[in-house]
Amino acid sequence: MSTAGTRGRFLDVRDLKVHFPSEDGVVSAVDGVTFSVDKGKTLAIVGESGSGKSVTSQAIMGLVNRKSAKVTGEVYLDGEELISARPEQVRSLRGKQMAMIFQDPLSSLHPFYTIGKQLVEAVRVHQDVSKDVALKQAKEMLDRVGIPSPERRLKDYPHNLSGGMRQRVMIAMALLNSPELLIADEPTTALDVTVQAQIIDLLRDLQQEFGTAIVLITHDLGVVADLADDVVVMYGGRVVERGPIDDIFYRPEMPYTWGLLGSVPRMDLGRNERLEPIPGQPPSLIRLPQGCVFRPRCPYHELVPGKRCDVERPELDPITPEHAVRCHLEPAQRKEIAIERLTAHAARKPAGTAGMEEK
Amino acid sequence: MGAYIVRRLIAMVLMLVALSMIVFLIFNALPADPARLTCGKACTPQVIEANRTRLGLDKPIYEQYGTFVKGIFAGRTYGEGTSVSFECSVPCLGYSFRKGEEVSTLLWNRFPVTAQMALGAFVLWIVVGVSVGIIAALRRGRWQDRTIMGFALIGYSFPSFFIGLLLVFFIQIKWGLIGFEGYVPFYQDPAAWFSGFILPWTALALLYAAFYARLTRNQMLETMGEDYIRTARAKGLRERTVIGRHGLRAGLTPIVTAAGLDLAGLLGGAIVTEQIFALPGVGRLAIEAVVDADLPIITGTVLVAATFIIVANLVVDILYAVIDPRVRLA
Numbered sequence: 001m002s003t004a005g006t007r008g009r010f011l012d013v014r015d016l017k018v019h020f021p022s023e024d025g026v027v028s029a030v031d032g033v034t035f036s037v038d039k040g041k042t043l044a045i046v047g048e049s050g051s052g053k054s055v056t057s058q059a060i061m062g063l064v065n066r067k068s069a070k071v072t073g074e075v076y077l078d079g080e081e082l083i084s085a086r087p088e089q090v091r092s093l094r095g096k097q098m099a100m101i102f103q104d105p106l107s108s109l110h111p112f113y114t115i116g117k118q119l120v121e122a123v124r125v126h127q128d129v130s131k132d133v134a135l136k137q138a139k140e141m142l143d144r145v146g147i148p149s150p151e152r153r154l155k156d157y158p159h160n161l162s163g164g165m166r167q168r169v170m171i172a173m174a175l176l177n178s179p180e181l182l183i184a185d186e187p188t189t190a191l192d193v194t195v196q197a198q199i200i201d202l203l204r205d206l207q208q209e210f211g212t213a214i215v216l217i218t219h220d221l222g223v224v225a226d227l228a229d230d231v232v233v234m235y236g237g238r239v240v241e242r243g244p245i246d247d248i249f250y251r252p253e254m255p256y257t258w259g260l261l262g263s264v265p266r267m268d269l270g271r272n273e274r275l276e277p278i279p280g281q282p283p284s285l286i287r288l289p290q291g292c293v294f295r296p297r298c299p300y301h302e303l304v305p306g307k308r309c310d311v312e313r314p315e316l317d318p319i320t321p322e323h324a325v326r327c328h329l330e331p332a333q334r335k336e337i338a339i340e341r342l343t344a345h346a347a348r349k350p351a352g353t354a355g356m357e358e359k
Numbered sequence: 360m361g362a363y364i365v366r367r368l369i370a371m372v373l374m375l376v377a378l379s380m381i382v383f384l385i386f387n388a389l390p391a392d393p394a395r396l397t398c399g400k401a402c403t404p405q406v407i408e409a410n411r412t413r414l415g416l417d418k419p420i421y422e423q424y425g426t427f428v429k430g431i432f433a434g435r436t437y438g439e440g441t442s443v444s445f446e447c448s449v450p451c452l453g454y455s456f457r458k459g460e461e462v463s464t465l466l467w468n469r470f471p472v473t474a475q476m477a478l479g480a481f482v483l484w485i486v487v488g489v490s491v492g493i494i495a496a497l498r499r500g501r502w503q504d505r506t507i508m509g510f511a512l513i514g515y516s517f518p519s520f521f522i523g524l525l526l527v528f529f530i531q532i533k534w535g536l537i538g539f540e541g542y543v544p545f546y547q548d549p550a551a552w553f554s555g556f557i558l559p560w561t562a563l564a565l566l567y568a569a570f571y572a573r574l575t576r577n578q579m580l581e582t583m584g585e586d587y588i589r590t591a592r593a594k595g596l597r598e599r600t601v602i603g604r605h606g607l608r609a610g611l612t613p614i615v616t617a618a619g620l621d622l623a624g625l626l627g628g629a630i631v632t633e634q635i636f637a638l639p640g641v642g643r644l645a646i647e648a649v650v651d652a653d654l655p656i657i658t659g660t661v662l663v664a665a666t667f668i669i670v671a672n673l674v675v676d677i678l679y680a681v682i683d684p685r686v687r688l689a
Contacts, residue, residue: 058589061593063589063592063593091595091597092595093595094592094593094594094595095593095594095595095596096595099593100593102586102589102590102593104586107585107586107587108586108587108589108590109587109590110587110590110591110605110608110609111587111609111683111684111685112608112609112612112682112683112684113608121594121596121604122594125594125595125596125597126595157684157685159684159685170590173590173594
């Protein structure tokens with residue numbers, strides 16, 4: 001399945017590796033990541049900080065400095081391979097065929113140039129048009145992403161705008177040349193909740209209108225639930241589980257995914273309710289454990305006989321054609337624990353009544 | 360912005376007043392007796408005392424300060440009401456009895472030399488320092504970077520008198536490439552003018568260029584790691600544009616501050632360099648005055664040098680607001 005169905009996919013990432021040589025050893029930031037996205041679909045990459053999700057997206061865009069990192073594998077964008085392509089070729093695709101929006105729109109916009117200038121620049125790199133035409137396009141796009149009185153905003157500097165407006169400007173900038181792939185790296189993390197919802201709605205509308213393929217990088221499972229068609233869960237630079245959104249949310253099979261789902265706060269439980277964090281720290285990407293990367297933090301590794309989790313790296317095994325997981329637990333065991341954990345999370349009682357039995 | 364500048368100007372005046380008081384106080388607290396300076400070696404105590412009364416040096420210090428300040432704005436008459444009185448015209452910073460000249464005239468005569476030295480060195484060190492700093496940043500960790508930073512470290516650690524003396528020894532004495540004519544005004548002989556200045560320019564510029572190379576490199580490295588640089592690349596801009604339009608603009612802004620203050624500092628005189636290359640500038644005047652304990656000159660040069668720094672501070676702050684739209688001058 002892994003190769004058979006991927007042909008013709010709009011974005012097809014195969015065995016992507018990004019290794020940074022350092023004085024302490026090679027940092028395997030991304031280690032053999034494979035996934036694909038169709039046009040008009042959204043793929044979410046979730047994981048903790050340091051799981052390699054941002055580096056993955058930057059490697060796709062060709063934004064990883066090839067002097068300090070070794071990038072291998074294949075990235076096909078509409079059939080064109082990017083990792084081995086000439087940098088100039090990838091540059092000409094950036095901002096045109098594939099665009100990116102970043103986490104913190106304040107630091108991601110140049111503080112010394114007006115919004116108008118930065119948008120016009122983005123238009124004119126890829127289109128041979130006059131300043132006035134570019135300015136008109138910029139204005140229209142600002143209007144399209146829901147910025148009131150765009151004419152005036154063009155003359156503003158980034159610091160004059162609110163966080164939500166700035167992120168809209170970033171989105172407008174990314175969409176100016178109608179890219180077919182949009183990579184959104186934590187697009188809502190720096191925003192407050194109501195603005196988050198607006199930005200997500202905006203992304204969804206724009207996707208429907210333009211048929212863009214979206215790669216959404218986030219650690220916010222709420223955003224994932226709202227936008228994604230498929231989910232890739234990353235841990236320690238690898239994909240540990242991937243599948244359609246319903247499989248990930250309702251039939252997760254990897255202990256790390258269970259942990260992620262369990263650590264989502266529930267609004268109906270009071271504020272005294274303790275979250276369930278995943279114990280331990282994300283792994284150092286320099287000397288990864290010999291066996292399963294998640295083994296040191298996995299509460300179930302003892303269920304696997306013969307210390308297999310300590311010595312053998314699990315493969316990404318398909319459960320169904322779309323759903324794959326990297327775990328040594330038996331499928332029956334995984335299903336059983338998953339049901340147990342999900343029902344436990346769902347059945348937790350509001351704080352005060354259940355507080356005691358936790359201890 | 361207008362209101363800001365007015366407020367800053369008022370603050371500047373207050374600062375200058377405070378500064379002049381401190382300078383005046385310090386130099387009057389020195390053991391050197393200003394009255395003793397008024398006449399030569401064969402001077403009787405009677406003459407000294409007579410001069411003290413005539414010049415008002417027996418008056419309380421605040422009264423003397425008042426006379427001094429009035430002199431700057433309205434001029435003053437030395438030895439008023441006596442047979443040997445003379446005028447000191449506006450701006451009167453005092454009178455040097457040793458040199459028999461008004462301090463302001465002395466400064467005015469010396470300043471062009473210092474200004475030419477400072478400006479020439481400034482242009483040289485900014486061009487060299489900033490450009491090699493940019494190269495080092497863009498070639499970080501490679502041989503270009505290591506070479507430049509190596510030289511910068513050497514330039515940075517050698518005191519200016521050492522570099523100056525090396526230049527004198529090799530270029531003037533050993534190889535005889537440049538003569539010892541010293542300062543020749545430009546209008547008299549441009550070639551001689553240039554050969555008189557090239558060594559002090561080099562000596563000063565080497566030191567500052569080393570500092571600016573390091574500063575520029577660090578600023579550029581920091582800027583090129585900013586998120587907006589990544590955005591510029593993500594737009595598909597050519598690397599040239601990313602560096603030129605997005606990197607330099609932000610990376611070089613702090614250099615403006617440093618450059619303004621350093622230039623102002625030099626305009627107040629470069630004591631060591633002027634001494635080594637026998638340039639008759641403000642720094643040389645100051646060191647001569649110190650050796651002679653010529654208090655009026657010392658007070659005058661310190662005041663003028665400090666004024667340069669204070670004015671430069673204001674200019675730099677205003678310039679910064681023009682460059683960086685985030686800086687609100689309110």
